[in-house]
Amino acid sequence: MARHRALEMFGRSGNPAFKSKAFTESSSDFSTSEPMTLSGTVNKTGLYLLLCFITAAWTWNQFYATGDPASVYVYVIVGIVGGLIAALVTIFKPTTAAISAPIYALLEGFAIGGVSAMVEASYPGIVIQAVGLTFGTLAALLMAYKTGLIKPTENFRLMLFAATGGILLLYIVNIIMRFFGTEIGFIHSNGLMGIGFSLVVVAIAALNLVLDFDFIEQGAEHGAPKYLEAFGAFSLMVTLIWLYFEILRLLTKLYSRN
């Protein structure tokens, strides 16, 4: 019953798709369900990171045990496709986030572990740098947000939405072009254009973290339903994983120049 009430107020779709009543009514209006909290969201993010790490470590070990990239291809593909399905389920049905978000984290771990192990085999030491830079960016932007140094506004959200959509479109066009034996050169090139492109994408991915922080902060402030804790943690995971892959790609380009 409480879940239905929350759905009426917050709507079915994901991240920014709250319904207008949500933030104008206090948590007491959700008296039948527990409200979302900041600590709950942070704890869930920590848990999902741990789950992701466990499966990533497993695929990583699998690669180094055999030394054969073919041994982890299946895990990478299952991780990417399964992760995409879990993500879509979470986005279109946020009430299931408590179940689908940990599944997403586990599946993405398979993909991350496999890809990271293959890159590490070519460029030793690169993965710990990418992980360090990803978490470093997370902590720095969190502090910048909490202290009010970065103030996300509607224009900021619109700008990031357009930029993220543009990158997504470019990647889709690139995938389609690959079917015809060609691709957009600068996405993977290690020239100045390719590195510049990667830097821009890393910056956009990082700024998406600020939107996630604001979404979580306002959700907790207005006593949003409990299931949005898992949804907020899921949003953070999606952005962090994207950021990690982009940083890894940028570092790969830089390493391959030497």
Added chain:
Amino acid sequence: MDANTVFFGLLIVGSLAIFLYFGKFRASAKQRERKNRIDWSQSLFKKIFGSRKQDQ
């Protein structure tokens, strides 16, 4: 263990500690008490396409 692992390992541990500790605190008043905050109650799609309808 080389310097690369030590430096970035410490960065990972420190950053995670910051996230898990400070993430639980509310943002500063400077962040919360401003008038141009994002209105998460409105979908961006609705905002864009809703304003287009109004223009027409």
